Amino acid sequence: MxxxxxxxxxxxxxxxxxxxxxxxxxxxxxxxxxxxxxxxxxPWAAREAAIGALERGQTSYTANRGKRELRAAIAANARRWDLDYDPDEEVLVTAGASEAIDVACRALVDPGDTVAVAQPCYVSYRPAVTFAGGEVLDVPTRAADDFALTPAALAAAGADEADLLLYCYPNNPTGATMDRSEMAAVADFCREHDLAVLSDEIYADLTYEGDHVSIATFDGMRERTIVFNGFSKAYAMTGLRLGYALGPSEVITAMNRVHQYTMLSAPTTAQHAAIEALDGCRxxxxxxxxxxxxxxxxxxxxxxxxxxxxxxxxxxxxxxxxxxxxxxxxxxxxxxxxxxxxxxxxxxxxxxxxxxxxxxxxxxxxxxxxxxxxxxxxxx
Amino acid sequence: MDDRDILELLSEDARHSTADIARLTDRSEAAVEEAIADLEDRGVIRGYTAVVDWDAVVDDDERVRAHVECNVTLDRETSYRDVARRLAGFPEVEGLRLVSGDYDFALEVERDSMREVSRFVSDKVAPLPEITQTVTHYIMETYKQSGHRFDDGDDDDRLSVTP
CATH class of the missing domain: 3.90.1150.10 (Aspartate Aminotransferase, domain 1)
Incomplete structure (x- = not known):
């Protein structure tokens, strides 16, 4: 064999x-x-918190969804972007934002479902959809639009027929961001064509002109959006592997069902570092x-x-x-x-x-x- | 325009070229030159200096640095400023600050030997009429100065290409 x-x-x-x-x-x-x-x-304070947690012997599993204290800190932090989520029902802490995206795909995608993916994009999106049994619909963005996602690009790719839309802004690899009016146009498209959105906002803190705008803040979008973020980029904690998803209670519950049987809980030491990162490393x-x-x-x-x-x-x-x-x-x-x-x-x-x-x-x-x-x- | 960004860049590295400061702050080179000249004229920028790890200079093992605490007594005619002026006049004094706490002045003194440092303190500083007490602390090892670590810091162990 x-x-x-x-x-x-x-x-x-x-x-x-x-x-x-x-x-x-x-x-x-x-x-x-x-x-x-x-x-x-x-940041040194976050590293110290990790060391302290190890010294105190805090090496057990945490709750599947992540430590309550961390979820509360994540929810409080998200208010900076006008995002309001309940730490008990609407936050899932994962081993990096990549795990959160993978878990979301596995929780939401059935064989034959189509996920429209704005590109160019991070290399794990396509495999995450494929491993979940879904089909990727390429939605190329254009240099002429400064690599912003537009309703025209979505329509040209046929995304109106897709089940989900997955994108990342601020964007890897282009460095593009989307302002309020550009994002509003995408939100209109999603509502009109009943698209749910997987919004990777891992670089939200690294926005240099104007404020970061999340699609979940537009009317009628919160219930159809999962926001992904984490500690790898702005907090320089890549190797500690810690991210999170914010979304309506029912989708977070579905994602948690996959997460608990895959990961059980995100790395405990990293969760201690993350609490300090949010609390003392601004x-x-x-x-x-x-x-x-x-x-x-x-x-x-x-x-x-x-x-x-x-x-x-x-x-x-x-x-x-x-x-x-x-x-x-x-x-x-x-x-x-x-x-x-x-x-x-x-x-x-x-x-x-x-x-x-x-x-x-x-x-x-x-x-x-x-x-x-x-x-x-x-x-x- | 606020020139704080220029000051921060020069504080990090005084050898940044004007052209690079212009690129980093999204200004024109002429504007940066003008701003720096103005900061110098107004005495905001007092000088440019290198952060040297003297212990790494092979033939410099004799150089001795010390922090000297000084207590002073003041009267109606003599202020801290007057005492500071007298202390700052000595070329042996590299740094001078008025501090809160158990003593008044913190001096940084640098000489070629411990003997020279102690002679300077006992012959020049202690005899000043306003000085009531001195305590000399010899610096044994420097780990960090002006924001620069003297060990190798954190290694860059990142992979060369990652998504």
């Missing part, structure tokens, strides 16, 4: 980022603009955000000076310049070989990413300066 991977697993190709990762890993002294996580460590988060904003200005200026077209990304820690060559994958490989600078080709993030490169500015200023000098030399 040999193991035979399931059809579902076989139908998911290896991550498009994987091959590029292997190329970069083989080289010494790579300056990487290819990293999708903060270059900061978690200043550290604001400081990191300010650093990112400056680097964003820096990177955008340097690309502009080089004559590389790059729309003004206003969120997350990515810019998404147009590739100066014809083929972004070839360009990225040549740049890596010639100057040891890693940028990820936009095609790794799905439809709509062609002809673009993702440059992460989650790197120190010295590294960014060096990387930009090398790119400039490469373009010579």
């Amino acid at each position: 040999t193991f035979d991977p399931s059809e579902r697993v076989r139908s998911v190709p290896p991550s498009g980022i994987r091959r590029f990762f292997e190329l970069a890993e083989e080289m010494d002294d790579v300056i990487s603009l290819g990293v999708g996580e903060p270059d900061f460590s978690a 200043e550290a988060v604001a400081e990191m955000r300010e650093q990112y904003d400056r680097r964003r200005n820096f990177v955008l200026s340097r690309f502009e000076e080089m004559g590389v077209d790059c729309f003004e990304a206003t969120g997350a820690f990515y810019v998404f310049p147009e590739c100066p060559g014809d083929d972004a994958e070839a360009f990225a490989e040549e740049l890596l070989a010639a100057e040891s600078v890693a940028m990820v080709p936009g095609t790794a993030f799905g439809a709509g990413g062609e002809g673009h490169l993702r440059a992460s500015y989650a790197a120190g200023l010295d590294e960014l300066r060096d990387a930009m000098d090398r790119i400039e030399r490469f373009l010579g």
